[in-house]
Amino acid sequence: RASRAFHPEDTIVDVSGVKVGGKKLVVMAGPCSIETPDQIHGIAKEVKKSGAAILRGGAFKPRTSPYSFQGLGEKGLDLLLSAARDNDLPVVTELMSADKIGTFLEKKIDLIQIGARNMQNFDLLKAVGRLNVPVLLKRGMSATIEEWLMSAEYIMSEGNHNVILCERGIRTFEKATRNTLDLSAIAAVKRMSHLPIIVDPSHATGKRWMVESMAMAAIAAGADGIMCEVHNDPENAWCDGAESITPETFDHMMKKLREIAPIV
Numbered sequence: 388r389a390s391r392a393f394h395p396e397d398t399i400v401d402v403s404g405v406k407v408g409g410k411k412l413v414v415m416a417g418p419c420s421i422e423t424p425d426q427i428h429g430i431a432k433e434v435k436k437s438g439a440a441i442l443r444g445g446a447f448k449p450r451t452s453p454y455s456f457q458g459l460g461e462k463g464l465d466l467l468l469s470a471a472r473d474n475d476l477p478v479v480t481e482l483m484s485a486d487k488i489g490t491f492l493e494k495k496i497d498l499i500q501i502g503a504r505n506m507q508n509f510d511l512l513k514a515v516g517r518l519n520v521p522v523l524l525k526r527g528m529s530a531t532i533e534e535w536l537m538s539a540e541y542i543m544s545e546g547n548h549n550v551i552l553c554e555r556g557i558r559t560f561e562k563a564t565r566n567t568l569d570l571s572a573i574a575a576v577k578r579m580s581h582l583p584i585i586v587d588p589s590h591a592t593g594k595r596w597m598v599e600s601m602a603m604a605a606i607a608a609g610a611d612g613i614m615c616e617v618h619n620d621p622e623n624a625w626c627d628g629a630e631s632i633t634p635e636t637f638d639h640m641m642k643k644l645r646e647i648a649p650i651v
């Protein structure tokens with residue numbers, strides 16, 4: 388179902404009115420994690436002003452250490468939604484476990500993110516496959532493109548065809564960056580599949596000074612959009628500050644992207 392052979396035309400996924408995979412780029416932006424009401428409301432307002440179409444923010448965080456901040460949970464979802472409502476933006480947020488699906492549906496989360504670490508959590512994939520909510524499927528950090536598309540297949544085979552792929556870097560021997568952004572995955576996915584693909588230059592690089600250039604490269608390579616981390620005070624962010632850009636830098640990046648492609 389994810390294959391171009393089965394479905395030759397590009398798929399456009401509608402996220403509460405925002406069309407991902409159409410002629411215009413879609414930019415999803417916001418903090419790694421929702422922290423405080425002021426933080427998420429402030430960032431939402433700034434990214435909206437610069438042209439983001441969807442607000443991101445994690446409430447359930449897949450952290451390497453169990454002692455690191457794990458996210459605000461349901462309270463975080465409420466803060467995210469209230470900031471999004473105030474700025475007329477749909478939201479994308481990560482679902483880590485099927486037992487929170489009821490909550491995500493009740494709160495009308497617009498786009499459900501499946502994180503890199505859960506890309507092959509097949510029961511979770513099947514569970515979101517039974518929903519009528521679009522899914523953002525991030526590439527596993529050691530997944531081949533074929534394995535990634537098979538994970539999309541798990542979602543689609545249950546009936547949910549609204550899948551957006553997100554390249555977020557893969558593990559290589561290189562240590563200068565957090566992960567290695569696989570730009571060639573964009574071309575490969577476009578050839579193999581009809582699904583839209585966006586790029587996350589934040590987790591791909593782990594370095595805020597690289598985010599703009601890798602976002603530009605992703606768009607030049609044919610990506611349908613960008614998801615990136617924006618924080619009002621990156622030095623003091625509760626999670627992923629090193630790769631988070633300020634609203635000012637985000638605004639600059641959006642201006643550069645507009646020079647190469649129209650943005651939703």
Ligand code: PEP
Pocket residue numbers: 419445449481501502503504525555590
């Ligand atoms: C995220 O986008 O918040 C995230 C945890 O990313 P990934 O799953 O790609 O590591």
Ligand code: MN
Pocket residue numbers: 419420590616626627
């Ligand atoms: Mn993050």
